[in-house]
Every structure is written in structure tokens, then in C-alpha cells.
Amino acid sequence: MTSPKITVNGDRLWQSLMDLAEIGAYDDERTGLRGVNRLALTDADAAGRRRVVAWMKEAGLAVRIDQMGNIYGRREGTDPTAAPVLTGSHIDSVATAGAFDGCLGVLGGIEVVRTLNERGITTRRPIEVGIFTEEEGVRFGTDMLGSAVAAGRLTPEYAHALTDRDGHTLGGELIRTGFAGPTDVRLAPPHAYVECHIEQGPVLAENDVPVGVVTGVQGISWQEITIHGRAAHAGTTPTHLRADAGLAAAQIIVHLRSLVDSGAYGDLRATVGHLIVHPDLTNIVPARAEMTVDLRNPDDAQMARAEEALAAFLRDLENSRPGLSLTTRRMAKTAYVPFDDSVQKVIAQAADDHALEHISLLSGAGHDAQEIAALCPTAMIFVRGEYDGISHNPREYSTPEACAHGVDVLATALLRLADQD
Structure with a gap:
């Protein structure tokens, strides 16, 4: 009953x-x-x-x-x-x-x-x-x-x-x-x-x-990315000689959006919810940037492909910018x-x-x-x-x-x- x-x-x-x-x-x-x-x-x-x-x-x-x-x-x-x-x-x-x-x-x-x-x-x-x-x-x-x-x-x-x-x-x-x-x-x-x-x-x-x-x-994937660059004077350092951690962070954000907009990774969602640069001063090129990346996907295989695409981009970014180095730390990962x-x-x-x-x-x-x-x-x-x-x-x-x-x-x-x- x-x-x-x-x-x-x-x-x-x-x-x-x-x-x-x-x-x-x-x-x-x-x-x-x-x-x-x-x-x-x-x-x-x-x-x-x-x-x-x-x-x-x-x-x-x-x-x-x-x-x-x-x-x-x-x-x-x-x-x-x-x-x-x-x-x-x-x-x-x-x-x-x-x-x-x-x-x-x-x-x-x-x-x-x-x-x-x-x-x-x-x-x-x-x-x-x-x-x-x-x-x-x-x-x-x-x-x-x-x-x-x-x-x-x-x-x-x-x-x-x-x-x-x-x-x-x-x-x-x-x-x-x-x-x-x-x-x-x-x-x-x-x-x-x-x-x-x-x-x-x-x-x-x-x-x-x-x-x-x-x-x-x-599925949910959280990771923290730390970008190490080189501090420099904003007025005296030519652009081509900079190792700008803030610029690299911006490029990562834009790339994440391109992964979503491409439609190649299913119903992917990507968010950078935390971003801070150091020394965080108006006239200094950032020496370091810390950011988080939140990925969501209902398909575990598509999530894995998106994570690998991001990792490949990070490797290319590091290799193409002299003076930059990147480290990543897994914060959380759960499957569908x-x-x-x-x-x-x-x-x-x-x-x-x-x-x-x-x-x-x-x-x-x-x-x-x-x-x-x-x-x-x-x-x-x-x-x-x-x-x-x-x-x-x-x-x-x-x-x-x-x-x-x-x-x-x-x-x-x-x-x-x-x-x-």
C-alpha cells in the first residue's frame, strides 16, 4: 500500500x-x-x-x-x-x-x-x-x-x-x-x-x-593555473621584451571561450572565477597571475577532450613566450x-x-x-x-x-x- x-x-x-x-x-x-x-x-x-x-x-x-x-x-x-x-x-x-x-x-x-x-x-x-x-x-x-x-x-x-x-x-x-x-x-x-x-x-x-x-x-573539473612572468616598468619596457603574466591570463580566458563556442566539445561550459595579478600595481607589468578554471560537461569523454585541448594550449603558450612558465594544480574533478x-x-x-x-x-x-x-x-x-x-x-x-x-x-x-x- x-x-x-x-x-x-x-x-x-x-x-x-x-x-x-x-x-x-x-x-x-x-x-x-x-x-x-x-x-x-x-x-x-x-x-x-x-x-x-x-x-x-x-x-x-x-x-x-x-x-x-x-x-x-x-x-x-x-x-x-x-x-x-x-x-x-x-x-x-x-x-x-x-x-x-x-x-x-x-x-x-x-x-x-x-x-x-x-x-x-x-x-x-x-x-x-x-x-x-x-x-x-x-x-x-x-x-x-x-x-x-x-x-x-x-x-x-x-x-x-x-x-x-x-x-x-x-x-x-x-x-x-x-x-x-x-x-x-x-x-x-x-x-x-x-x-x-x-x-x-x-x-x-x-x-x-x-x-x-x-x-x-x-561532470565538473576545477584547476588552478599559476603563470610566472617577469615584472617590468610599464613605460620603459618595449612590448616585445615583456614576459607579461597578465596578458597570458587574458589569452587563456579567450581560448576557453573559443573552446566553448567551437561546439567541438559538446555542451561544454568554462569559467574563470578567480583571477589576480602580482604585484597588482598600475605601472608594473605583472610578474605573476593566479587563476582558476571551472569546466562543466555532461559527457565525460568530451570533458577529457576539452581538458587536453586546454593543456595543449598552455604548453604552446609557455613555449611561445620567452620568460613565461606555467604550473597547474588540480582542485577538484568529478565525473557525470x-x-x-x-x-x-x-x-x-x-x-x-x-x-x-x-x-x-x-x-x-x-x-x-x-x-x-x-x-x-x-x-x-x-x-x-x-x-x-x-x-x-x-x-x-x-x-x-x-x-x-x-x-x-x-x-x-x-x-x-x-x-x-
Whole structure:
């Protein structure tokens, strides 16, 4: 017998989102809006974690923290031997965030538990709500870090040794903030994992539907390129005698766009999100440039071809410019991850039962779900965003109704998965 559909308290969910958004809040000069800056394991992130842990405990969840600072709140089922159904996301942010990215999945999971409690609904399997550490990868340079270690793709030793730009290690910051937990970080395989997240794109709005059933996550490649040139006087050094690191960085950016525009590498996307030159003075030719390259592709073979094309260009650039040398460092690499068909069907049926139109779509952004997919059947629910789905920006916005619809689907899907044999 199929478990019934359930509807959450949308007003309470919205209030939780707005309350959490006040932790790490700042006034954004560019947009004139209130934004969120809650980088992983900063004081703001620690304060946000403490607030959410308090909400978990108020909802009756038993809380545990692992050696990566991942947090899990557990609602027991009637069968103590059954593997749990896991949901969750992250609450760390980029430096210019809105209120929804990651947070909707965590707070939505807590709202599901509140609703089950209020209705006196028991489940066969336990339900757990997770908060994963450093999903964004902004501070320590590797995205989906907590979930990657929990799933076994990365080791805790590797993760703990990562440093931010000020030289602070992740392991040290876990201790400093009080989130170096005692629990083994390797996660026992759940029965299933469902993550609810804002879309962070325009597809749902373009199709005028409220819910997306996510089929998978495209491949992601991050690397850091350092260009070593030679500092020189801007007025006295002839152009042909310069080893200009800034010019080389510009040429790399232009070449990346040409790779995308060529169409030869499938649905490739390329972004240089960080670029800085040294000594960063008006009248000095840059001696060094540091930049990051973010490549995305839903086809692993096409991604590999694009990476090789970039590497070949870097070799040619170095060889053709006397005085230039380039080094690269891999920051992160994840392959295309398809999601489980059976979990997608549970999500789609839940949306149908709530009379919510939905479409299937691939995620362009990385999510903790792609890591947990290595452990158990996994899929995601996307919630429609406004303003072309803009994200990583204070203009990021999903309506209270859209958030409630997405978590209604999450609640019904979790209930049905938690009642499976």
C-alpha cells in the first residue's frame, strides 16, 4: 500500500529560511539587497550550524557529528535494523550568497520531521537529515568535500590538510569551531538519498513548472593555473621584451571561450572565477597571475577532450613566450553522475499526487547528492527560482509557495521510501 501524501507547514519552513539567512547576513553594495556570507567553518558558519542543530534537537532528532564536521539528525523507525532514508544538503555559502542554496534541503528535511511528528506518523525505516561540510569548495578549494569524504572518494587526512588562503587548515578550523566530531566519517550506505535544492538556473521558469526531477549531475573539473612572468616598468619596457603574466591570463580566458563556442566539445561550459595579478600595481607589468578554471560537461569523454585541448594550449603558450612558465594544480574533478530511476519515479509520483507539474532535467551545478549516489539509490528535487534562477547572488530567490511545493514533494517521497521493505 502506498503511503499517503503529506503537506508541510510552508509558513514555518519560510520562517526557518529567513531566520538562518540572518546569520552571516551582509548588505550587498552592488545589488542593494541583503546577502549571506557564511563560508565553511567560519564563525558565521559555526553559528548557523549551532542554530540548525538546536532545531534538529527541538524536532526530536538524535544528533551526531563526524570527523569531517558532517552533522546528522536521526528520527528512528519501527525497524531498528533497517537502513535509513537520508535527506539533506549544506548551509555553508559562497561569499555573495542568497538565503536558499543548500539551506532549503537541510531546513526542508527538518520541516518534514516536524510534520511527521505532529501527525503522529511512524515509518519503518529511520529518516536522517544531513548537513555536509564545505559543499561550496570556496574556502578550502574542493567542492562537495564533506560528502566526498563520507562516501569514501576522498580521505579525511587529505581533507583535514587542505588550507584556505590564510593558511588555516580545515582540520584546525573543525577543532576551533567545535565541530571536529567523534563519529567515523565513512557513512554506512543508506536505503536511499533524496536532496531538495533550488534549481540555480532558468529551466523550470522557462517551462513554467514548479518542480524538477533531477536525472543526474554533469561532470565538473576545477584547476588552478599559476603563470610566472617577469615584472617590468610599464613605460620603459618595449612590448616585445615583456614576459607579461597578465596578458597570458587574458589569452587563456579567450581560448576557453573559443573552446566553448567551437561546439567541438559538446555542451561544454568554462569559467574563470578567480583571477589576480602580482604585484597588482598600475605601472608594473605583472610578474605573476593566479587563476582558476571551472569546466562543466555532461559527457565525460568530451570533458577529457576539452581538458587536453586546454593543456595543449598552455604548453604552446609557455613555449611561445620567452620568460613565461606555467604550473597547474588540480582542485577538484568529478565525473557525470546519473541518478537512480526508481527514486526519480518516487519523486515524480509524489509531485503528481500533489498536482504539481514537473519535468526531468540534468543538474548543471554540483551537489552532495552526486557523492552520496556512490552509496545508495539517489535523486534530487529541484525547486523553481525567480529572476532566471540566479544563484550565488543576493538576488537568489524562490517564493514561499515554490519552497513549500518542493518540500511537500520531499516529504511525500521520504515517507514512501521510509516505508519500503
